[in-house]
Amino acid sequence: MMEETREVQGTWDLSTLKFRIEGVGLRRMLDGMKEGKLIGTKCHKCGTVYLPGPFNCRKCHIAINEPAEVSDHGEIMTFTIGYADVRGNPLEEPRVAPVVKLDGCDSWIMGVLQGVKPEDVHVGMRVKVQWAENLTGSLQDMAYYVPE
Amino acid sequence: MDNKVAIVGFRMAAAPDIEITRERLAFNLTRGLFDDLGIERDDVGTTIICSNDFLDGRTISNVFLDPHVGAYMKDESKVEMDGLNALAYAAMRILSGQYETALVASLGLTGSQASPYLHIEYTMDASYDRPMKLLNELAAAALQAKSYLAEHGYSEGLLDEVAAKDLANAAGNPNQARRMPGITAEQVAASAMYYEPLRELHCYPPTDGGCMMLLASEKKAGELCDKPVWILGMGRSTDNYYLGDRDLATSLSASQAAAKACEAAGIKDPAGEIDFAEISSLFAHQEPLFAEAMGLMESGKAPDAYRAGDTAINGRLPINPSGGPLGGHPISSTGLIRAAETVLQLRGEAGENQVTKADVALVHGQDGLCAQQSVVFVLGT
Numbered sequence: 135m136m137e138e139t140r141e142v143q144g145t146w147d148l149s150t151l152k153f154r155i156e157g158v159g160l161r162r163m164l165d166g167m168k169e170g171k172l173i174g175t176k177c178h179k180c181g182t183v184y185l186p187g188p189f190n191c192r193k194c195h196i197a198i199n200e201p202a203e204v205s206d207h208g209e210i211m212t213f214t215i216g217y218a219d220v221r222g223n224p225l226e227e228p229r230v231a232p233v234v235k236l237d238g239c240d241s242w243i244m245g246v247l248q249g250v251k252p253e254d255v256h257v258g259m260r261v262k263v264q265w266a267e268n269l270t271g272s273l274q275d276m277a278y279y280v281p282e
Numbered sequence: 283m284d285n286k287v288a289i290v291g292f293r294m295a296a297a298p299d300i301e302i303t304r305e306r307l308a309f310n311l312t313r314g315l316f317d318d319l320g321i322e323r324d325d326v327g328t329t330i331i332c333s334n335d336f337l338d339g340r341t342i343s344n345v346f347l348d349p350h351v352g353a354y355m356k357d358e359s360k361v362e363m364d365g366l367n368a369l370a371y372a373a374m375r376i377l378s379g380q381y382e383t384a385l386v387a388s389l390g391l392t393g394s395q396a397s398p399y400l401h402i403e404y405t406m407d408a409s410y411d412r413p414m415k416l417l418n419e420l421a422a423a424a425l426q427a428k429s430y431l432a433e434h435g436y437s438e439g440l441l442d443e444v445a446a447k448d449l450a451n452a453a454g455n456p457n458q459a460r461r462m463p464g465i466t467a468e469q470v471a472a473s474a475m476y477y478e479p480l481r482e483l484h485c486y487p488p489t490d491g492g493c494m495m496l497l498a499s500e501k502k503a504g505e506l507c508d509k510p511v512w513i514l515g516m517g518r519s520t521d522n523y524y525l526g527d528r529d530l531a532t533s534l535s536a537s538q539a540a541a542k543a544c545e546a547a548g549i550k551d552p553a554g555e556i557d558f559a560e561i562s563s564l565f566a567h568q569e570p571l572f573a574e575a576m577g578l579m580e581s582g583k584a585p586d587a588y589r590a591g592d593t594a595i596n597g598r599l600p601i602n603p604s605g606g607p608l609g610g611h612p613i614s615s616t617g618l619i620r621a622a623e624t625v626l627q628l629r630g631e632a633g634e635n636q637v638t639k640a641d642v643a644l645v646h647g648q649d650g651l652c653a654q655q656s657v658v659f660v661l662g663t
Contacts (some may be wrong), residue, residue, distance in 0.1 A: 196313070197309070
């Protein structure tokens with residue numbers, strides 16, 4: 135290190151930060167999942183269906199709040215196979231993470247795919263949600279995707 | 283300025299805790315503004331989002347706000363300073379000739395979700411100020427206050443008078459977050475001491491809030507509203523970060539920014555030609571300090587001016603008839619809220635806080651430790 139360059143130790147303490155998130159669309163989705171259903175929100179103007187549902191339509195810039203059931207079957211739009219976590223630590227097994235367009239939904243949603251060899255996954259592949267054994271109304275209810 | 287840019291509408295909100303998410307605040311205010319003006323998001327040419335990534339708890343925070351301000355799949359840019367900087371950016375985009383309308387969308391939730399002092403703490407120089415741990419936003423403001431009072435031989439009672447005037451104005455303004463009807467200088471003087479000589483009621487309150495404003499070219503302004511308010515001049519100036527290189531008894535950034543804005547507006551004697559001013563005084567001493575620096579008040583005569591009621595709503599040159607930032611300081615929005623309050627006055631819509639003569643006004647915004655940066659607008663009807 136050059137003479138004129140010094141290092142000082144420092145941390146960024148953000149402990150006082152609270153973060154409020156929009157709850158309506160997520161609550162609707164989680165409540166539906168208790169019954170094995172996927173409930174999104176539909177724009178009453180343009181018809182776009184979002185899951186999880188936002189409180190406003192991105193395209194129309196209006197408030198929306200119409201429930202819309204979405205199928206638990208869909209199509210892989212894109213995917214990646216992960217070999218390490220975000221910190222670079224290797225995973226025990228390669229993890230297939232597809233982004234799925236569920237039937238009846240316009241937005242895509244990411245998850246984990248099981249029951250298929252990584253080399254056999256392809257864009258356009260049909261998949262369905264594998265529900266957890268006990269549905270509790272949490273994101274884990276939608277356990278993973280399996281081939282249709 | 284040769285080309286004319288108008289402020290045609292705005293929506294604002296402020297509260298100690300606004301009780302909704304930043305996304306919903308952004309949506310409610312922009313949707314409300316569009317409804318006021320009878321427009322949709324397609325009628326907006328360009329959008330400038332003004333927010334603070336540090337306080338939002340995520341970087342490039344505008345990416346999350348785009349859909350909520352109607353900027354999804356549209357021309358949008360970001361300012362991470364006071365809202366008056368965003369106003370200048372938006373005005374320049376219209377002056378470029380490329381856009382007929384520009385939306386400025388600013389918000390800061392430092393009442394309920396993050397400490398307002400944090401981001402200043404992390405602007406501190408890492409070689410000395412951070413390891414020494416002596417300086418923070420309040421301590422720096424106190425150094426500036428002491429320096430200013432000592433320079434002119436003013437007593438600390440001036441701070442109580444300034445704060446009492448502002449807080450009384452804020453009490454009559456439904457857009458303010460801190461409203462204390464009947465507040466007196468004695469009550470201000472009895473509030474908790476923070477950093478000598480600054481007490482609780484000399485300092486801005488932690489505030490949630492936002493302000494959305496639509497600008498339009500001269501051609502478009504007439505179509506959008508009956509009472510456009512024109513930008514007559516604007517100026518900006520940035521001082522050194524290091525307090526040891528600055529004269530804290532005055533504000534070079536404020537005086538230079540005001541001189542530029544007044545020159546552009548053709549104003550030679552601010553005290554004589556400006557009808558009223560909205561100043562981003564985050565602390566009581568900053569109001570007379572900036573007023574003196576910007577030529578709105580005779581240097582060395584601040585106590586006389588306040589005692590004579592010159593700065594009151596019905597005074598010779600009302601300052602912060604809205605109550606100013608002592609009534610609310612949603613970081614990122616404060617300067618833009620000053621502009622919005624000025625528009626209300628210029629349109630004669632300020633209710634019980636309406637000043638008598640409102641044709642030309644000065645608006646001041648600031649950023650950084652002890653107003654390292656100042657932005658000044660001159661607005662008129």
